[in-house]
Amino acid sequence: MAPFALKVTRAVFGAAERVAPSLAGRAAFELFCRTPNVNRPTPGERRAVAQAADFMADARHHRLTTKSGGCVAVHEFRPEPGDPPNDEPLGTVLVVHGWRSRTEYMRALISGFRDAGYRVVSLDLPGHGQSRGRRLNLAIAVEAVRAAGDWFGPFSAIVGHSFGGAIAANAVAGSVAGIAPLAAGRLVLIAAPSSLPVLFSDFSHMLNVGPRAQAKMADIVKRIAGHPLSDYTGARQLDAARLPTLVVHARDDREVAAAHAELYAGAGDHVRLHWADGLGHRRILADSNVVRRVVEFVLRQEQPAHLC
Numbered sequence: 001m002a003p004f005a006l007k008v009t010r011a012v013f014g015a016a017e018r019v020a021p022s023l024a025g026r027a028a029f030e031l032f033c034r035t036p037n038v039n040r041p042t043p044g045e046r047r048a049v050a051q052a053a054d055f056m057a058d059a060r061h062h063r064l065t066t067k068s069g070g071c072v073a074v075h076e077f078r079p080e081p082g083d084p085p086n087d088e089p090l091g092t093v094l095v096v097h098g099w100r101s102r103t104e105y106m107r108a109l110i111s112g113f114r115d116a117g118y119r120v121v122s123l124d125l126p127g128h129g130q131s132r133g134r135r136l137n138l139a140i141a142v143e144a145v146r147a148a149g150d151w152f153g154p155f156s157a158i159v160g161h162s163f164g165g166a167i168a169a170n171a172v173a174g175s176v177a178g179i180a181p182l183a184a185g186r187l188v189l190i191a192a193p194s195s196l197p198v199l200f201s202d203f204s205h206m207l208n209v210g211p212r213a214q215a216k217m218a219d220i221v222k223r224i225a226g227h228p229l230s231d232y233t234g235a236r237q238l239d240a241a242r243l244p245t246l247v248v249h250a251r252d253d254r255e256v257a258a259a260h261a262e263l264y265a266g267a268g269d270h271v272r273l274h275w276a277d278g279l280g281h282r283r284i285l286a287d288s289n290v291v292r293r294v295v296e297f298v299l300r301q302e303q304p305a306h307l308c
Contacts, residue, residue: 013208013209013213017213026216038127060078072125073124090118090299091119091155092153092154094123094148095109095122095164097128116299118156138221138232159188160190160192165189165191170237186243188245234267238270250281252278252279261275
């Protein structure tokens with residue numbers, strides 16, 4: 001948001017807190033859910049899409065309808081011919097990108113799993129990539145992931161980056177009312193936020209959303225997701241799912257603080273934490289060592305017990 005627009009928005013929410021806090025809360029929630037316009041990409045986004053054109057052309061493209069009638073684009077990548085030797089995939093891995101991202105940004109991870117013999121399914125979240133819409137929240141996102149699971153699951157693993165990691169954790173935990181838990185063997189969370197209350201608090205602070213309006217936002221979360229906002233924390237989700245989980249984070253991440261990774265790690269002994277310092281929030285996706293570690297973590301479940 002441009003500085004002048006941010007200044008005006010803060011002033012409006014400050015005034016609305018005094019005279020119409022419920023209206024301000026609804027407006028703030030809609031702003032929180034508003035996705036970037038995919039028809040107006042940044043120069044960097046245009047370059048990333050162009051550079052991945054051949055990669056995307058190698059995928060099978062699907063459109064799935066969600067329970068509420070939304071439509072999401074899903075891209076299916078098969079293993080390279082002859083890999084594994086019997087031409088049957090080792091399993092299927094679901095990859096979930098983050099906010100203002102898309103399948104093209106997950107190319108290194110997808111390629112790593114394909115090279116290891118997995119089929120990879122990557123969806124463009126609503127309002128991102130080739131999916132429709134301009135609105136995304138946790139309930140909408142989990143519903144989209146559930147649709148991918150109904151069609152392509154069960155999954156050997158689910159790998160999520162940034163907001164996609166939070167979505168993955170909530171999907172396997174079944175934390176959105178009315179949506180069944182997503183079946184998976186393992187979970188990988190890369191640079192993922194662990195607390196929806198913290199995200200709401202940071203957003204509210206940035207836009208000067210007052211406490212009464214914030215309470216209205218929390219009421220909306222409970223209405224659409226079925227549980228209080230305070231329930232949506234990473235440690236709670238990982239404790240509920242109890243899947244072997246790898247958390248990968250960089251201490252120099254400026255978008256999602258390293259404290260989020262530590263909160264995930266506190267969920268129990270089934271969670272491993274790997275620090276990938278120096279890679280920030282986005283470069284971490286393309287790092288060969290990170291890709292290798294993530295793929296090896298998922299591969300371990302395919303190995304005979306005597307090799308573990």
